[in-house]
Amino acid sequence: MLTGATQGMGRRLAHHLAARGAQLLLHGRARERLEAVADEVGARFPEAEVRLYRADFADLGQVRALADAVRAAEPRLDVLVNNAAVGGGVDPKVRETSHQGHELRFAVNHLAPYVLTRRLVPLLAASAPARVVNVASAGQAPVDLDDVMLEADYEGVRAYCRSKLALIMAGFDLSAGVARLGITVNALHPADLMDTPMVRQSGFAPAVSPDEGAGPVLRLVADPALxxxxxRYFDRFDERPAHTQAYDTRARARLAEITETLTGPYLGRAARPGTP
Structure with missing residues (x-):
């Protein structure tokens, strides 16, 4: 399953996965863009199996419904790639919020994949060995645990960097909780400044093709050596240390407590780590 499959690296990654013979569960926010990607993949790889799932990650209710739909319809799930994200925003000075009223970057880049992954743990465990790949970023900033919603001194790119570190920290915690179920959880920075709508919208000059990022993700998806x-956290193909806060157990515990409080209504007993 690949989230954020309708543009940028996600769109290219769908092609690369289809070329490897993967059965694809593609997620996107807009039905027409999802169908366009499915048509592209089908034209290039007529034998590819592609199924489409729509949800807006700015609404945790839709994320929960997405996970439940996948669990109801799919017999197995070998890999979940959490790729969907929002960048710094058209105007990084404007603080945007999600359907639940949470700061948008924190909600889409951290809370949404947290809910999705946790609710898919039972299906991943039933399909083990299984992998979760969190598409993070080398752009990481420490999470202000006293102001995770960035209600003071807001800046969009900094909010993005904090949300990506939160994603990494939560992944480290989850990896310990699901290891005995045969599920691995890793994060990576796929490439620097890929030519994607998110990079351009955030005001950066693109430096490389989205295909440059697809290779490192594919390695975490399929390399038997892993x-x-x-x-672990990888910078492209190499294992690297993430931001130091990711290894601060007290900071991780506090972030986990905050995250559980914010997402609790959308998790349910069956999604607790280590409980298939």
Whole structure:
């Protein structure tokens, strides 16, 4: 399953996965863009199996419904790639919020994949060995645990960097909770300044093609050398340390407590780590 499959690296990654013979569960926010990607993949790879799932990650209710739809319809799930994200915004000085009223970057880039992954743990465990790949960023900034919603001194790119570090921190915690179920959880920075709508919208000059980022993601998806490797952060193809806050157990525990409080209504008992 690939989230954020309708543009940028996600769109290219769908093609690369289809070329490898993967059965694709593609997620996007807009039905017409999802169908366009499915048509592209089908034209290039007529034998590819593609199924489409729509949800707006700015609404945790839709994220929960997405996970439940996948669990109801799919017999197995070998890999979940959490790729959907929002960048710094057209105007980084404007603080945007999600359907639940949370700061938008924190909601879409951290809370949404947290809910999705947790609710898909039972299906991943039933399909083990299985992998979760969190598409993060080398742009990481420490999470202000006293102001995770960035109600003071807001700036969009900084909000993005904090949300990506939160994604990494939560992944490290989850990796320990689901290891005995045969699920690995890793994060990566796929490439620098890919030519994607998110990069351009955030005001950066693109430096490389989205295909440059697809290779490192594909490695975490399928490389047999990474069987059993979990709780790591990779900068493209190389394992690197993430921001120091990611290894601060007290900070991670506090972030986990905050995250659980914000997402609790959308999790449910069956989605607790280690409980298929």
């Amino acid at each position: 069987d059993g490797v979990t709780g």
